[in-house]
Amino acid sequence: MKLPDNLLFSIFQDQDARIKKALSEKTLDIATGRRIRALSEDPPTTYNVIELKKEIAQLSQHSQNRLFADTNLTYADFTLGKMEDTIKNLYADLLRAKNSATLSADQLVALSEGFEQSNRQLLDRVNERLGQNYLFGGSTLTVKPFDENTLNYQAGTEDFEVWISENSKVSVFLEGRRVFKTNLYISLATFNSPTDNFTSAGSIVLQIGANTYTVNYGGAGEPQNIEELANYINSNFGDKIQAFVSTNPDGTYSLALSTKDLSADIQFVSITGDLSAGFENPNILQVVKRVKDKLGNGIYPDEFDLFSLNRSYDIVAMRRSEVGSVLSVVKNLQPTQENLDLVLKKQKSDLEDADISESIMEYTRYKIAYEALMRIVADQKDLTILRYI
Structure with missing residues (x-):
């Protein structure tokens, strides 16, 4: 029994609109790769996506800060290591001079010249720059830390810090007065x-x-x-x-x-x-200069000179150990941040992105359903091409 025309038309209209809408949605899913394209489509899901985007952006900034800290602290560790070597050599030279009672005034002056050259090397190290910023200039960044004449510290009074996670920050440009204070x-x-x-x-x-x-x-x-x-x-x-x-x-x-x-x-x-x-x-540079000036005036080193150089070496080694400890924390944070980044992006993708293979299957299913609907209408109205010939 054939259906009345008005009922058939009503069914056709309803099914046609539903299937076309589903086909359109699946077409957009496949074309854009996105399941959620507007806030009005699914407000709760969209809100979660927005929050995840904020977390991903914040994590990205923390990761950049961590890499920045890693680079700076690695260079600070290298610089302090070179200073250790220089001071150790100065101590060895001074110990030999002190244990020798036969050095002439000219020999002491020659030794003084070696101390002068080494102190210039130390000055270059403490005024080292990474890019445009001074490694030991603290929060002022672009102010040279130590005066070349007085050897006094003249830059920032606190470290320059960056956040490497939501709850922790580290110093990346160190305040040189504290680092090289004796x-x-x-x-x-x-x-x-x-x-x-x-x-x-x-x-x-x-x-x-x-x-x-x-x-x-x-x-x-x-x-x-x-x-x-x-x-x-x-x-x-x-x-x-x-x-x-x-x-x-x-x-x-x-x-x-x-x-x-x-x-x-x-x-x-x-x-x-x-x-x-x-x-x-005196800071470490001024300690070396004091010994240099004594030698240059032909004065033999005393016990305090040896002690002060040895203490300067120990202080630089201690500061290097502190930098190394922070650097270890920074490096260990890298895999944690990378894993968290993957998790957050996966969560965002699950909420926001379309499953392409599933969308294609759904598209095919809706297309078959639409073709079936057209066949039903054709069968009900006995529509064939022969009626139009």
């Missing part, structure tokens, strides 16, 4: 002889960590000169402080102090008496 202290007050008596009694109140120490001198029963004062400090505070009598480049003498602990510093709370002018705290 815990060596030399009195600004000088004496013509280590045994010259103090003219004014006083005290040194200093702090190391959480502990405060008071050293009295010049009074009755107290050290009367810097030689006695150095011996007194070593005898009574030797587990925390090391004291020396050191010859200055001009031939005078100063009291020199350092901490026993490599990573500790001395904070001077108050100083009275002959030493009230305070203490200078």
Whole structure:
């Protein structure tokens, strides 16, 4: 029995629209490769896609920062390693000079020239640049860290940091004052002889960590000169402080102090008496220059000179170890970030991208259904080509 024309037309219209819509959607899926093409199509899914895009973009920035940090810290590690080698060689040269009592003034001057050349190399290292930015210039980036004449630090007061993950950041351009600071202290007050008596009694109140120490001198029963004062400090505070009598480049003498602990510093709370002018705290470049100036004036190195070079080497090695530790964290983060990137992109693809093979199958199925619909109509109306001949 044939269906009435109006019912057949109604069924045809409904099925024709549905199948054409499905064919159109699958055609677009195949052509664009996207299942979601507009926010209105599927708001919840689109929102999830947008959030995933934000996470992928943030991860991309963190990955770029990590690569940036990796490059900078690798070069910083290399530079500090070269400085270690230079200072180690200077220490060996100075040790030979100190153990030889037969060096002439000319030989000491020649040794001084070697120290001058090495210090220029060290200056080049601490003022090293990566691109347009100074490796040890801290947050100022483009300001040369160390003055070529005074050797004083003149750049940023803090490290330049970048975020390498949502919760962690690392320093990539280091603040050179901290990196090359020593815990060596030399009195600004000088004496013509280590045994010259103090003219004014006083005290040194200093702090190391959480502990405060008071050293009295010049009074009755107290050290009367810097030689006695150095011996007194070593005898009574030797587990925390090391004291020396050191010859200055001009031939005078100063009291020199350092901490026993490599990573500790001395904070001077108050100083009275002959030493009230305070203490200078040379950086590594200034330590080498001080020794160079002494040798150039024909003055034999003393125990403090050897100690200061050895301490400078230890400090550079410690800073290099710190850089290496951070560099290890940065490098270990790479596979984690790469895996997370793959996961996020897979999640985004699952939500956003069309399954091409499935879409082709669906397209074929809808096409067959449309052809079947046309055959049904043709059969119901007995439409053949012979009726039109």
